[in-house]
Amino acid sequence: MSPLRSDLEIVAGWVSSGDRVLDLGCGDGRLLRHLFDRRQATGYGLEIDPAGITQSIANGINVIESDIDEGLSDFDDNAFDQVILTQTLQAVQRPDQLLWEMLRVGRTGIVTFPNFAYYRLRWHLAVKGRMPMSHALSYAWYETPNIHFCTIHDFEALCEQLSIHIIERRVLSHDYKRPLMARWVPNLFGEVALYRICRA
Numbered sequence: 001m002s003p004l005r006s007d008l009e010i011v012a013g014w015v016s017s018g019d020r021v022l023d024l025g026c027g028d029g030r031l032l033r034h035l036f037d038r039r040q041a042t043g044y045g046l047e048i049d050p051a052g053i054t055q056s057i058a059n060g061i062n063v064i065e066s067d068i069d070e071g072l073s074d075f076d077d078n079a080f081d082q083v084i085l086t087q088t089l090q091a092v093q094r095p096d097q098l099l100w101e102m103l104r105v106g107r108t109g110i111v112t113f114p115n116f117a118y119y120r121l122r123w124h125l126a127v128k129g130r131m132p133m134s135h136a137l138s139y140a141w142y143e144t145p146n147i148h149f150c151t152i153h154d155f156e157a158l159c160e161q162l163s164i165h166i167i168e169r170r171v172l173s174h175d176y177k178r179p180l181m182a183r184w185v186p187n188l189f190g191e192v193a194l195y196r197i198c199r200a
Helices: 006-013 030-039 050-058 095-105 119-128 152-161
Strands: 020-024 042-047 063-065 080-086 106-114 164-172 192-199
Touching: 006 030, 006 080, 006 106, 006 164, 006 192, 020 030, 020 095, 030 042, 042 050, 050 063, 080 095, 095 106, 095 152, 095 192, 152 164, 152 192
Parallel strands: 020 042, 020 080, 042 063, 080 106
Antiparallel strands: 106 192, 164 192
């Protein structure tokens, strides 16, 4: 199996040894496999795409076919140490409800998403007058699964509204490096945002 992307390496670094993990939209199960092997984590992946389910099973992942838009009612309160949602927040029907559910079933949550306020996206829309595309937002407007674009400021305002505490934030470029300018103006110069959150 090929190495993890740099953003997923950061996510993996937020998981402690032996944690119980739920990965929402786990795709091919690559992240969970890494956590099982390197962190002795246990847990499940939820996935709706048949190809992702097949790949997860091939990677030895306990995967449940499930639509996360329908909630996490199959899981008890505090059933997991970590609930992970990578690059999927913008594709769910009600991000606010999903965040609340994540922190109901998990002690902490890890969320990553593309930042729609990234300066190149702003420039593209302002100059070309067309819906922007980038490495982190690679779909054309008519085929995208993304339905709720948000910015770093939007996400942090939602966390405040929901009484969610932000434990840690990382902001990366499209190639998953840490741009210098993003340290001072993350909403403008960060293309991908990573958050570790918990109930306030």
